Amino acid sequence: xxxxxxxxxxxxxxxxxxxxxxxxxxxxxxxxxxxxxxxxxxxxxxxxxxxxxxxxxxxxxxxxxxxxxxxxxxxxxxxxxxxxxxxxxxxxxxxxxxxxxxxxxxxxxxxxxxxxxxxxxxxxxxxxxxxxxxxxxxxxxxxxxxxxxxxxxxxxxxxxxxxxxxxxxxxxxxxxxxxxxxxxxxxxxxxxxxxxxxxxx
Amino acid sequence: xxxxxxxxxxxxxxxxxxxxxxxxxxxxxxxxxxxxxxxxxxxxxxxxxxxxxxxxxxxxxxxxxxxxxxxxxxxxxxxxxxxxxxxxxxxxxxxxxxxxxxxxxxxxxxxxxxxxxxxxxxxxxxxxxxxxxxxxxxxxxxxxxxxxxxxxxxxxxxxxxxxxxxxxxxxxxxxxxxxxxxxxxxxxxxxxxxxxxxxxx
Numbered sequence: 001x002x003x004x005x006x007x008x009x010x011x012x013x014x015x016x017x018x019x020x021x022x023x024x025x026x027x028x029x030x031x032x033x034x035x036x037x038x039x040x041x042x043x044x045x046x047x048x049x050x051x052x053x054x055x056x057x058x059x060x061x062x063x064x065x066x067x068x069x070x071x072x073x074x075x076x077x078x079x080x081x082x083x084x085x086x087x088x089x090x091x092x093x094x095x096x097x098x099x100x101x102x103x104x105x106x107x108x109x110x111x112x113x114x115x116x117x118x119x120x121x122x123x124x125x126x127x128x129x130x131x132x133x134x135x136x137x138x139x140x141x142x143x144x145x146x147x148x149x150x151x152x153x154x155x156x157x158x159x160x161x162x163x164x165x166x167x168x169x170x171x172x173x174x175x176x177x178x179x180x181x182x183x184x185x186x187x188x189x190x191x192x193x194x195x196x197x198x199x200x201x
Numbered sequence: 202x203x204x205x206x207x208x209x210x211x212x213x214x215x216x217x218x219x220x221x222x223x224x225x226x227x228x229x230x231x232x233x234x235x236x237x238x239x240x241x242x243x244x245x246x247x248x249x250x251x252x253x254x255x256x257x258x259x260x261x262x263x264x265x266x267x268x269x270x271x272x273x274x275x276x277x278x279x280x281x282x283x284x285x286x287x288x289x290x291x292x293x294x295x296x297x298x299x300x301x302x303x304x305x306x307x308x309x310x311x312x313x314x315x316x317x318x319x320x321x322x323x324x325x326x327x328x329x330x331x332x333x334x335x336x337x338x339x340x341x342x343x344x345x346x347x348x349x350x351x352x353x354x355x356x357x358x359x360x361x362x363x364x365x366x367x368x369x370x371x372x373x374x375x376x377x378x379x380x381x382x383x384x385x386x387x388x389x390x391x392x393x394x395x396x397x398x399x400x401x402x
Contacts (some may be wrong), residue, residue, distance in 0.1 A: 035238075035248060035286045037238035037246035037248035037284070038246050043240055045240050045246060045283060045299075046284055046299075047237075047284040047286035048295070048297060049288045079244060081244075082248055083245070083246045085249055085250060098247075106291050130381075131402075136401060137400075139401050140302075140398060140401075141384075142402045147381045149368075180237050180332075180335070185339070197342075198341075199340060200337060200338050200340050201338065
């Protein structure tokens, strides 16, 4: 992680294409769902659906939420690389976004990140908040219903609530509707510069 | 790969749930699209959308197609583990299928697999066939249009056409519509036996 993970200038060149895709697919609630791949300690691929929660202010980092007890948090602490695959059904296009992941836990020392964690908690629905009161994910499910705890505080995140950030350094954008198809590869060269080229689909 | 990769008896316990999801989502063409994660030689996650092409006859192996020139073929030859993440929008459920991948190329020595490669070629659309005549994927796109080669033979697969098989050994099925949610973990214990348990979402 860079010394200051939130310092970044300007929109990356893939941001306008992604904004257009989000806009054109906005009638589908699941157009904000994407699949995040990580690598386990045993070098196995892991892949799950997550919900896009917007961009971290003034950066090109995608925001998600996760539970500190989930397997992906453990995986990311061993290998912080992730690749998100995001398919937009209406416009028939795919974005593959590869970059480093950052888990922003309780007591993150960076004030802007700690604040973003708080703000994100306040923005998510009551149902989304409630899930952080549930018993430990992936453990054997008991007979008794332990899912009905009182709703958590709407201002103060529960301790297991994490903000998850993806900072893409390679973005592969494929339009299936092109003639025959269009594909662009965007690669980050340094903190300020992206290199974009048209490639074969 | 087992000595006989197509020998397997009986439907796995997750097959009925998956069949139901496919049926209930069949009005959405993209309900047959899923995301396949693999691991690169440098231990980076890779993730892309692929199209489900049914099951290999009398097995629980999922069929896909791929181009021998694609990056995933290279990745799979180094690390054959894959995890498919399959989200069904209408029924709001997710299947995560982890297992070994097999690339069935031209001249595969196993007669049943060689035959399945042929049959799959014959089953795919002309548009899908045509993509195998395109120039090398992910290379710099030239100025001239080299995408208009004559249509390939409809019976005999092009040499770069591969059948791709995923043989799941762990299937994690999550129903978001449950109360609060339902999640099952299916684990393959040996060639004949699966172990299924309800786990916390």
